[in-house]
Amino acid sequence: EDADTAGTGVPYLDVGYSALPIPSDWVDLVIELDKSVSPSVLPVGAGGTATFSLLVSSYDFPVDAVGLVDTLPAGWQYVSGSATITQPGPTTVIGPAADPDSITGSGTALDPYVLSWTTSQLLGATTQMAPDETLTVAFDAVTTTSFALGATSFNTSTATGTRTVGSTTQTFTTTSRAHITFSDWTVGKTSNPDHSPVRPGDTIEYTVSIS
Secondary structure (H helix, E strand, O other): OOOOOOOOOOOOOOOOOOOOOOHHHHHOEEEEEEEEEEEEEEEOOOOOOEEEEEEEEEEEOOOOEEEEEEEEOOEEEEOOOOOEEEOOOOOEEEEEHOOEEEOOOOOOOOOOEEEEOHHHOOOOOOOOOOOOEEEEEEEEEOOOOOOOOOOOEEEEEEEEEEEOOOEEEEEEEEEEEEEEEEEEOOEEEEEEEEOOOOOOOOOOOOOOOOO
């Protein structure tokens, strides 16, 4: 660290020698989780269904022992047989074979449903994610109780994986959450095309529906 040549902003942060720098320039990502939900607004009454999508990504390194845990909010229940697992490759697993390996809890605030997927379910015969691969899990959940107007439910997911260098194995954890708001009307939005990437000059048609 040289105060005469280093700048005052990112990434020239003088954090001493006892702490690792925080800026992403200094961090090698191993595993990442991105979560989304559709629709994100539901009616206040019981019986509303939403689809949660969990995208797990690897980066520059292979990742072993990949696992996925999803904690449903209070008043929500998993819809049996609704899961779809798109493995790297991709191979798609649909229906009961894609159901969580474990479902615990009773759906209350103190004991929510916790859904867990094991490595063998997520990756099949492959025991690891290679560098720069993606894995997607999507499933439906339904509300089992009524919610107050304007209330919000938060659904949190955690992905884990390990990386071994020499004789040392480290476990990496990444968390993402999605929220659902309850209203007496709903707004939905779709696009055509709905794929990525969209290139310069492409025309996208957006449709907004209000119920």
